[in-house]
Amino acid sequence: MALWLEWQIKVYVLMVSLCVEAWTSAATPPNSTLAVFEQWTARHGRIYVNNLEKTKRYEIFLKNLHFIEDFNKAANRSYTVGLNQFSDLTTEEFHARYNGLQPMSRSSNSSAATTFEYQNVTQVPDSINWVDKGVVGSIKNQGSCGSCWAFAAVATVESGLAINGGPMLDLSEQQLVDCSKDNGGCKGGWVEAAFQYIKRDGITSEQNYLYKGVEGDCNSEATLAHKVTIQGHHNIPVDEHLIEMAVAAQPVTANIDTKSVEFRSYSGGVFTGPCGRQNLDHSIVIVGYGRSNSDGLNYWLIKNSWGEQWAEKGYMRIQRNSGIREGVCGINLAASHPIM
Incomplete structure (x- = not known):
């Protein structure tokens, strides 16, 4: 039963990621964003209370990731932006x-x-x-x-x-x-x-x-x-x-x-x-x-x-x-x- 539930959650996370990818203009290929997120959570020691919370944080992370990619592609910038420990937070949560x-x-x-x-x-x-x-x-x-x-x-x-x-x-x-x-x-x-x-x-x-x-x-x-x-x-x-x-x-x-x-x-x-x-x-x-x-x-x-x-x-x-x-x-x- 636990394996079946885990499989369902993975499918749900994947569906969310594909939906988010559909309306964003990211340079990162869709099949790699989940891996980037997993690497980021491991680096920053993120442990979420459940998979629904993890899915929510993944959506926020994707929006921030796509913003970072689009910003850094623009010409004539005097600074760069990147992923950091705040990348799974909304502006309101961060503040x-x-x-x-x-x-x-x-x-x-x-x-x-x-x-x-x-x-x-x-x-x-x-x-x-x-x-x-x-x-x-x-x-x-x-x-x-x-x-x-x-x-x-x-x-x-x-x-x-x-x-x-x-x-x-x-x-x-x-x-x-x-x-x-x-x-x-x-x-x-x-x-x-x-x-x-x-x-x-x-x-x-x-x-x-x-x-x-x-x-x-x-x-x-x-x-x-x-x-x-x-x-x-x-x-x-x-x-x-x-x-x-x-x-x-x-x-x-x-x-x-x-x-x-x-x-x-x-x-x-x-x-x-x-x-x-x-x-x-x-x-x-x-x-x-x-x-x-x-x-x-x-x-x-x-x-x-x-x-x-x-x-x-x-x-x-x-x-x-x-x-x-x-x-x-x-x-x-x-x-x-x-x-x-």
Whole structure:
């Protein structure tokens, strides 16, 4: 009976794949897409609860696969897209699981410094890469917890400490998720509120307070062994040149819109959109800037918290000097950095 049921499910999956192939214009031959899907699930460790769920994910995967093929065939692209760990998700599912920013009104944030620290800088280098300088921590993975705000805040504090002569520490995002009560844990939060918490209570190491990817009770005993505090933070005015001045001195956080399929499928090159510029949903860290040798586009180098399987080993180059006040994906709208 079990073998008969398994055979029926295989036939059903095949019928679905053929139906989907009939209305798409993919370059991949129909008889190979199921094999591609099976290879993808094995690589990413996907185990579905039942075959109906697997069939649903296969349909979504096919749509994403065909989008990727069609996009990469087009001429004059400055970036490519590809399969990654998000390729069996819809846009809505992805947004619900892997973002987590809740934008804060800066006008109500009285604890932020009112002057821009680097306003008197007269000259900045043509390019800078803090990763190459050895003061950026490893790429981490927030998982399906909406804790991007915690990862962005922690990354800039780690870098700020190292740039100012301290050790390159691995600090605890989980402490912020559990203990920063002005934030929403895995339901989202604010980088500014994370900075306020670190200023007030300090932050311990990842080793002392391991990341679990779920919100729990604050482990007050672990927080007593805090390693780092900050003096406060600066909010950078909405001005690309001023952000450039700040990044020339240290990595900074920024908020962006990541809801497009192009963004989550990005695999390399200089990302130019499409994406929104107002409804920001994700926090990242700008760890450098430069100019692409292949097409001459200026870019920001951003560090993300979606693991090394995404994009350029966890990093993205996103267009700079685009002529858009808000910046591509709104990257200019809410940049900030800790004051060490």
